[in-house]
Amino acid sequence: MRRGQPHEILYFHQADDPYSALTVERLAEISARYDVVITPHLVPPPADWAAPERRRLEAYSRRDAAQIAAAYGLAHESRSVPQTEAVRRAEAVLQSAIAAGQFLAAAPVVSRALIQGDSLDEAATAFGTADATVVAAALAEGSRLRDRLGHYLGATLFHAGEWYWGLDRLGDLEARLRTLGCGDSSADRMVAARPELRFGETDRSADLSTPALEMFLSFRSPYTYLAIDRTIALASHYRVELRLRPVLPMVMRGLPVPAAKRNYILRDCKREAERLGLPFGRVADPVGRPVERGLAVLHGAIGVGQGPAFATSFLRGVFAEGVDAGSDRGLRTLVQRAGLEWRQAQGWMADDGWRTEVENNRLAMFADDLWGVPSFRFGQLSTWGQDRLWLVEKAVVETLGHPRGVATRTSPRTPS
Secondary structure (H helix, E strand, O other), X not given: OOOOOOEEEEEEEOOOOHHHHHHHHHHHHHHHHOOEXXXXXXXXXXXXXXXXXXXXXXXXXXXXXXXXXXHHOOOOOOOOOOOHHHHHHHHHHHHHHHXXXXXXXXXXXXXXXXXXXXXXXXXXXXXXXXXXHHHHHHHHHHHHHHHHHOOOOOXXXXXXXXXXXXXXXXXXXXXXXXXXXXXXXXXXXXXXOOOOOOOOOOOOOOOOOOOOEEEEEOOOOHHHHHHHHHHHHHHHHHOOOEEEEEOOOHHHHOOOOOHHHXXXXXXXXXXXXXXXXXXXXXXXXXXXXXXXXXXXXXXXXXXXXXXXHHHHHHHHHHHHOOOOOOOHHHHHHHHHHOOOOHHHHHHHHOOOHHHHHHHHHHHHHHHOXXXXXXXXXXXXXXXXXXXXXXXXXXXXXHHHOOOOOOOOOOOOOOOO
């Protein structure tokens, strides 16, 4: 960006992606409020390596987008899976709008029609239709640019070397623009402020009929590290039972995690850790034997009621303190910090019973069309990601009874 010029934000839009449909609902307001130029690019669905469970990803994305829309003040109703012909026509209209500089106006209209199964005739009349060869070239170019800059999904925004994904990170981009002095940052209301945990009051306490909060976690997942303390705090605050259900890391289940994905995850987790006030960055990758030893100890620790304490200790050790959990010295430190005896932990590591448990957990997770971690289940709710803890809290509060009065806490930090 040259001095005196507006900041450029590259936006990568996948026509049939529910998260892209939500994101474009807020881009025009971002453009109007801040001194930025949003340059849109069409992209195809992610490659197989980025979507190893494509059917589950597509089904979950539709369900998830519908669940979170209201929290951002949006109406989102996915009536059917968009058919290939409709997607191609939507791409043609969107590319025509891009060429005419009308993408921010066209994209919400086209996206709503596509996800609701409505006709695209009015959008085509208003914004035109690009030739199929032009659309194909635009999709290929958008994909190449996205790949070169280091991402792999739709609904992604790139600004000054940083990636932001969907509504979940649009608020982070907005906060950065405010810090840089781009436009009016005095408004109290953020365009895309994310929902946060509230730790409010309820009408009654949990009882034996209240479902347990299940957390599917991996010892190689930095997002699990970001979520573990808040999950424990959430369960404790509302007095619901927390059940930890560990699974093997994706790479140890034969699923690929290429460099572009690893790099984005680490950068995103670093930014999230700073927002949450958590240490992060001294990483000692526990893949392989360290994970297996950790899961064996966790299996035993859960049995004596110390699962959350050990999970917290292990995850902080490998993602924030550089502890080698594959060594006896490192793992012993993590075990003892959780209030466990090293000799007892050694006995747990000699027992392979944890392997059956983690496989059962994987099958249970897949049964709900979930495959990544951390994932959560509470009653009828099943959701994926540390970004959805507010949704878990909402389900808990609705089960126990709506809060009496004002929530006691709105900060993203866990209660002390």
